[in-house]
Amino acid sequence: DGGITQSPKYLFRKEGQNVTLSCEQNLNHDAMYWYRQDPGQGLRLIYYSQIVNDFQKGDIAEGYSVSREKKESFPLTVTSAQKNPTAFYLCASSIWDSADTQYFGPGTRLTVL
Amino acid sequence: GENVEQHPSTLSVQEGDSAVIKCTYSDSASNYFPWYKQELGKRPQLIIDIRSNVGEKKDQRIAVTLNKTAKHFSLHITETQPEDSAVYFCAATNNDYKLSFGAGTTVTVRA
Numbered sequence: 001d002g003g004i005t006q007s008p009k010y011l012f013r014k015e016g017q018n019v020t021l022s023c024e025q026n027l028n029h030d031a032m033y034w035y036r037q038d039p040g041q042g043l044r045l046i047y048y049s050q051i052v053n054d055f056q057k058g059d060i061a062e063g064y065s066v067s068r069e070k071k072e073s074f075p076l077t078v079t080s081a082q083k084n085p086t087a088f089y090l091c092a093s094s095i096w097d098s099a100d101t102q103y104f105g106p107g108t109r110l111t112v113l
Numbered sequence: 114g115e116n117v118e119q120h121p122s123t124l125s126v127q128e129g130d131s132a133v134i135k136c137t138y139s140d141s142a143s144n145y146f147p148w149y150k151q152e153l154g155k156r157p158q159l160i161i162d163i164r165s166n167v168g169e170k171k172d173q174r175i176a177v178t179l180n181k182t183a184k185h186f187s188l189h190i191t192e193t194q195p196e197d198s199a200v201y202f203c204a205a206t207n208n209d210y211k212l213s214f215g216a217g218t219t220v221t222v223r224a
């Protein structure tokens with residue numbers, strides 16, 4: 001999991017702003033994932049991508065968007081349509097044929113001011 | 114979709130005692146069950162996993178058991194130490210590349 005990086009570590013957003021969270025991996029993993037973590041609720045899947053130029057919605061995709069233009073990058077945009085974006089965001093990746101074993105980045109803590 | 118329930122939500126144990134966390138899942142097709150440990154403000158780290166063709170797996174002080182008939186699996190930590198204090202998450206997948214996580218168990222090891 002040391003090969004997955006997220007930036008920034010802390011991010012502050014004003015009401016009505018879009019912000020983009022970065023996720024990069026150098027593990028040559030095919031699949032990448034975005035999760036949101038709130039206290040007492042575990043990890044909830046926002047979006048995932050199994051291959052470049054393709055991605056699918058997870059359980060809580062509303063108010064979020066992603067792109068997968070490169071294998072090593074999977075940025076997440078939190079749009080103004082996301083009404084309660086304050087949370088800890090975790091990116092993960094996995095090898096295509098062992099996609100169930102996921103390795104996590106260090107996370108980005110987003111706070112709405 | 115898969116639904117994973119985890120109990121207890123908090124667990125306090127005396128150093129040296131054992132800790133047990135239990136999870137149940139709803140999808141009988143689920144075939145992979147990882148456990149993650151997350152220290153405060155850090156990323157979740159995979160600590161052990163088990164696949165549906167195995168009933169038990171052990172790694173030093175950590176063991177996981179799986180009962181496919183009852184659709185539940187458990188994490189056992191023996192001889193607990195202060196560094197075992199963390200939040201533990203169970204998860205399950207039917208190999209559709211999505212993990213469903215339990216809500217987590219906060220384990221506190223008292224010295």
